[in-house]
Amino acid sequence: SQELEQSPQSLIVQEGKNLTINCTSSKTLYGLYWYKQKYGEGLIFLMMLQKGGEEKSHEKITAKLDEKKQQSSLHITASQPSHAGIYLCGADIGTSGSRLTFGEGTQLTVNP
Amino acid sequence: DAGITQSPRHKVTETGTPVTLRCHQTENHRYMYWYRQDPGHGLRLIHYSYGVKDTDKGEVSDGYSVSRSKTEDFLLTLESATSSQTSVYFCAIRGLSGSGADTQYFGPGTRLTVL
Numbered sequence: 001s002q003e004l005e006q007s008p009q010s011l012i013v014q015e016g017k018n019l020t021i022n023c024t025s026s027k028t029l030y031g032l033y034w035y036k037q038k039y040g041e042g043l044i045f046l047m048m049l050q051k052g053g054e055e056k057s058h059e060k061i062t063a064k065l066d067e068k069k070q071q072s073s074l075h076i077t078a079s080q081p082s083h084a085g086i087y088l089c090g091a092d093i094g095t096s097g098s099r100l101t102f103g104e105g106t107q108l109t110v111n112p
Numbered sequence: 113d114a115g116i117t118q119s120p121r122h123k124v125t126e127t128g129t130p131v132t133l134r135c136h137q138t139e140n141h142r143y144m145y146w147y148r149q150d151p152g153h154g155l156r157l158i159h160y161s162y163g164v165k166d167t168d169k170g171e172v173s174d175g176y177s178v179s180r181s182k183t184e185d186f187l188l189t190l191e192s193a194t195s196s197q198t199s200v201y202f203c204a205i206r207g208l209s210g211s212g213a214d215t216q217y218f219g220p221g222t223r224l225t226v227l
Contacts, residue, residue, distance in 0.1 A: 031213070031214070033215065033216070035218075040221075040223075041220060041221070042202060042218040042219055042220045042221050043155075043202070043204075043218040044218075045209065045215055045216075045217060045218075048209055048211070048213050048215055050213065088154065088155065090155070090216070097206070097214040098143065098160075098162065098206070099157060099160065099170070100157075100216055102147075102154050102155040102156075103154055104152065104153065104154035105154055105155075
């Protein structure tokens with residue numbers, strides 16, 4: 001969706017390296033969701049952010065929502081091959097949670 | 113595991129034939145969604161339901177219809193399939209995350225090929 005821009009579109013990193021994926025909107029994000037998808041499978045929910053400045057972590061993955069609530073970043077520390085997949089951000093941009101708009105996704109490859 | 117199943121998981125059909133995809137949930141969620149996922153377009157909402165017999169259109173609803181006659185099942189129908197409807201279709205439900213926030217949980221997907 002053009003309402004939600006993800007960057008980069010694809011990323012290749014060496015195992016052990018850190019990386020960051022960004023999700024940007026021109027509208028206020030009332031809820032920002034991060035999902036991971038392995039090829040041929042469904043989306044797995046990672047975490048959800050709502051408040052400006054909020055930060056959450058799950059294992060080696062940290063997500064932040066900026067103070068203006070228009071950009072989120074997903075940071076992976078010491079990447080592993082198990083982190084490989086497609087990362088998608090989804091956002092509630094004013095529907096009280098009834099509908100989400102998704103970015104196009106970031107394809108992450110982690111080389112051993 | 114949000115208790116969502118989709119059937120069939122794979123289907124190959126011919127242009128002009130009707131196709132129905134089924135989404136089944138076991139946890140009595142009110143909201144259910146149908147998305148399609150395509151390269152270069154990401155995930156796009158087709159239709160969603162906010163209760164039995166209550167449905168609304170998403171951003172790519174042309175050529176699709178839905179029905180929800182009971183809470184647990186949400187059906188997506190392609191009345192006359194076209195090659196542009198070749199895609200991976202995902203069903204989702206709206207539930208609560210571990211922290212109590214509204215979150216969408218997805219089924220395993222249906223890969224549809226229209227020849």
